[in-house]
Amino acid sequence: MEMKRFLTCVAVPAFLCSQAAAVEIAPDAVKIDEMKVSQSLTGATGNAEEGAKVLANRGLGNCLACHVVTPLAKEQFHGNVAPALDGVADRWSEAELRAIVVDAKRVFSEETVMPAFYSLEVGINVRKDLAGKTILTAQQVEDVVAYLTTLKGSK
């Protein structure tokens, strides 16, 4: 395993090698181009299982307050003010899903009720203790994106 990692590292440019040490992309440095954020915010692929937990967590994503997600049906509290996320990976690429989670307002419109999860501009009524923070961390965004990319076909 270590050997394999070493070999990968000598074969690719150094900046791809330092994954573990990679600096996160800060919220105000994320570029959304044509509705896409192509680069992982952490420099690595997220963990879909952790992402599912973020979706269901009311203090974090709270995605289920607005979205139905059939594979998470055992979690209560499914809202339907927004499209069901079933099959969402057939409709959007990974880069587009990342952009939607980072800042739906910059993808859909300023009017969307969907919060900007990785933006410092979350709204005007920001609690003092939340000022300067994003709703989700870069890692949580990547975990959510990893989970969303599993939602294909009838899922």
Ligand code: HEC
């Ligand atoms: C307050 C309600 C709300 C919350 C919370 C919310 N969304 Fe949304 N979301 C929407 C709405 C509404 C849309 C449709 C776009 C629009 O018209 O504004 C949408 C669209 C989307 C889309 C595109 C769906 C499609 O099929 O086109 C994705 C993906 C998505 N949301 C993911 C998430 C994730 C992941 C979370 C949690 C981290 C989340 N949303 C939390 C309201 C919400």
